[in-house]
Amino acid sequence: MDTGKNSARKSSTAASPASVARRKFINSVAAAAGGGCLLALGAGLYSRQAAALPAQALRPPGALPEADFLAACVRCGLCVRDCPYDTLKLSDLGEPVATGTPYFTARKIACEMCDDIPCVKACPTGALDRQLTDINKAQMGLAALVDHESCLNFLGLRCDVCYRVCPVIDKAITLETHHNPRSDRHAMLLPTVHSDACTGCGKCEKSCVLPEAAIKVFPRQLAQGALPAHYRKSWEEKARHGGSLIGEQVEMPARGFEGSTAGRAATEAVTAPTGAAPAAPSVPPPPAKTAAGINSRWKP
Amino acid sequence: MSMATTTVSSASGCAPARSLWQRQRWLILRRASQLLILLAFLSGPWFGVWIAKGNLSSSLTLGVLPLTDPLLVLQTLVTGHLPYSSALIGAAIVLGFYLLIGGRVFCSWVCPVNVVTDAAAWSRRRLGIKTGRVPDANTRYWLLGGLLLAAAATGTLAWEWVNPVSLLHRGLIFGMSGGLFVIAGIFMYDLLVASRGWCGHLCPVGAFYGLLGKKALLRVAAPNRKACDDCMDCFAVCPEPQVIRPALKKVGQESPLILASDCTTCGRCIDVCDKQVFKMTHRFDQRSE
Incomplete structure (x- = not known):
């Protein structure tokens, strides 16, 4: 109020050109600075939201960590142009990926992992890091077999397609043999992803035969957990030091498996592979517990 | 472009009719x-x-x-x-x-x-x-x-x-x-x-x-500003009209050059001016008829 009176008095006494100009200047500065602040605020809020990639958007090989990538990528599309397989596309305004930045969707077109990595070579700014010269070291994402209920190998079939198409076959995806507790006499060969070798190219997700892929590739931070920094794996330490670090341990007998179901037989076979153990698996499982499964009572 | 049909008044005056190319060249x-x-x-x-x-x-x-x-x-x-x-x-x-x-x-x-x-x-x-x-x-x-x-x-x-x-x-x-x-x-x-x-x-x-562009070479100038008949066509069509006055009306400068860095050098004023007041030139061209 006070300032209002002041300015009113001033304008009534002498509306000098200087004061008019000053008022105009202050007005325009306030409006423009307000606009500038709004822009900065809006952009800041946006960038916080966009710092995390949506789950199905993968960056090209060699992409810097997302926060650095968004600082470096000028959205020129040169990587898109030099991709021989039209894998990459630029995000449009309104898509959840930062406007104009390159990404690909594994289920649509996966990365073919070119040996010469033309997209990285094309990048003028270093948003795609030229230190990546071996495409097998790319970390575009990480595959995860997310749907154990639909994956045909989990159902006991030998689909294996994701394993077969993997460009880093037997390193990034292996088939791990597991006992099939449902039939109790078959194996399940489960596609298993290894994060140290998976490049995130997306060929597994692209080729999954199901209408909706059971194996999917995610940006690494979504698909990968992390152990606390101080954790050590005993078996790794043991291998490194050529023996246990805490000396020989007393082997304790495993108890509590009396009358176990067939599904547990495998566990027992591992823990007690010798001597009297074979008696346990031969015990027929209680029919009530495996009513859904077929049980011929045949045992190897 | 539909822009090509832009004409703002000024059918008046008895200057010889200019061709389409003369009227729309820079556009x-x-x-x-x-x-x-x-x-x-x-x-x-x-x-x-x-x-x-x-x-x-x-x-x-x-x-x-x-x-x-x-x-x-x-x-x-x-x-x-x-x-x-x-x-x-x-x-x-x-x-x-x-x-x-x-x-x-x-x-x-x-x-x-x-x-x-x-x-x-x-x-x-x-x-x-x-x-x-x-x-x-x-x-x-x-x-x-x-x-x-x-x-x-x-x-x-x-x-x-x-x-x-x-x-x-x-x-x-x-x-x-x-x-x-x-x-x-x-x-x-x-x-x-x-x-x-x-x-x-x-x-x-x-x-x-x-x-x-504060010191850029390519400039629009109004060397023929004496011929200006104040029809305002150039002001109407100019995307930054404030840049014209100093050169055209000698406000605060003698030079016929449009020196303000706001000028986009689009040349639209050259197109629309029936009196051919403006021309595209360089920064050091001080000629004025």
Whole structure:
């Protein structure tokens, strides 16, 4: 109020050109600075939201960590142009990926992992890091077999397609043999992803035969957990030091498996592979517990 | 372009009728320039003939010439990322070109948004729309500061989220849908809210190139200003009308050169002037008839 009176008095006494100009200047500065602040605020809020990639958007090989990538990528599309397989596309305004930045969707077109990595070579700014010269070291994402209920190998079939198409076959995806507790006499060969070798190219997700892929590739931070920094794996330490670090341990007998179901037989076979153990698996499982499964009572 | 039919009054006067080419020469040349630049980027994806790859943000022409938007590189540097030399060299070439030729030559000869806002200005004149509220022309410099601040504060190229200039050019080359709303918004804003609102008052990209062009060589001059009959055609058509008066009416300067860096060197005043007051020339041409 006070300032209002002041300015009113001033304008009534002498509306000098200087004061008019000053008022105009202050007005325009306030409006423009307000606009500038709004822009900065809006952009800041946006960038916080966009710092995390949506789950199905993968960056090209060699992409810097997302926060650095968004600082470096000028959205020129040169990587898109030099991709021989039209894998990459630029995000449009309104898509959840930062406007104009390159990404690909594994289920649509996966990365073919070119040996010469033309997209990285094309990048003028270093948003795609030229230190990546071996495409097998790319970390575009990480595959995860997310749907154990639909994956045909989990159902006991030998689909294996994701394993077969993997460009880093037997390193990034292996088939791990597991006992099939449902039939109790078959194996399940489960596609298993290894994060140290998976490049995130997306060929597994692209080729999954199901209408909706059971194996999917995610940006690494979504698909990968992390152990606390101080954790050590005993078996790794043991291998490194050529023996246990805490000396020989007393082997304790495993108890509590009396009358176990067939599904547990495998566990027992591992823990007690010798001597009297074979008696346990031969015990027929209680029919009530495996009513859904077929049980011929045949045992190897 | 529908723009080609622009004529603003002045059927009066008994000057000899000028040909279409005389009346639209600079407009046609500018549209050709904008179109050819776009085609250089589109000939690859359309016909497999690669002239320029990328877009105005950064490009590689004929596989050898890198060009990068210096404003983008500046923002990248503000975020703390040092781009590779190809981007830096590209930015230096573009910077040198606009420092030498004329900063806002970018706006009227290259930028695709110019076609949109020219169309809005033309429609506004045609429909006689006088409404609206025009922001201060200095807002663009605040926005320029704001976008650099946003880059520094967020550590990302935050402005590129909404930058209509790169949005439209990238969209025309790589395809767009959501970006069209921004472009439609600019058209409606210029049509209904603020005459020449975007390019002339708000666009921080234009403001940046304007700052580059303070001492640029290519200038429009009014050497034949004695012949001016105050028809106001040039003021009506000029996207930055305030730049004309000092040269045309000797306000605060003797020189016939339009020296204000706001001038986009579009040459539209040369086109529309029946008295042929204006011409395209260089910075050191002080001749006045």
